[in-house]
Amino acid sequence: MTDENFFEKVYAIARQIPAGRVTTYGAIAEALGTRGSARMVGYAMNGSGSVIPPVPAHRVVNRSGFLTGKRAFHSESLMAELLRNEGVEVLNDQVVDFKHLFWHPLK
């Protein structure tokens, strides 16, 4: 393992996401200072399952509100289940009123 500073930053912000809220990879990337590394955010989240404390990766979706990362979970439906458990309505692998539930890391 080399310098995992980047991953730690992603995890830190992901853990700052309030329950019942969701954010986008680009927003996190921008909060890190690397706006173009939106893909890396998801890439880092891929290892979030092996990090402690646990990271609410299910609260992170793409800018369209789609659960693009649900495939990385143990079950593809688990991500939607977690969101619903927090009060976030998910329909057809998409967050309902995503625009309204959107949470900005810097805000």
Place this chain on the structure above:
DNA sequence: TCCATGACTTCCG
């Protein structure tokens, strides 16, 4: 060191 991959985003047709 170079090439290939990816939980994204934006631009162009």
Place this chain on the structure above:
DNA sequence: ACGGAAGCCATGG
């Protein structure tokens, strides 16, 4: 408005 292609940064082989 919709679909396809390019750009982007970090990691691994």
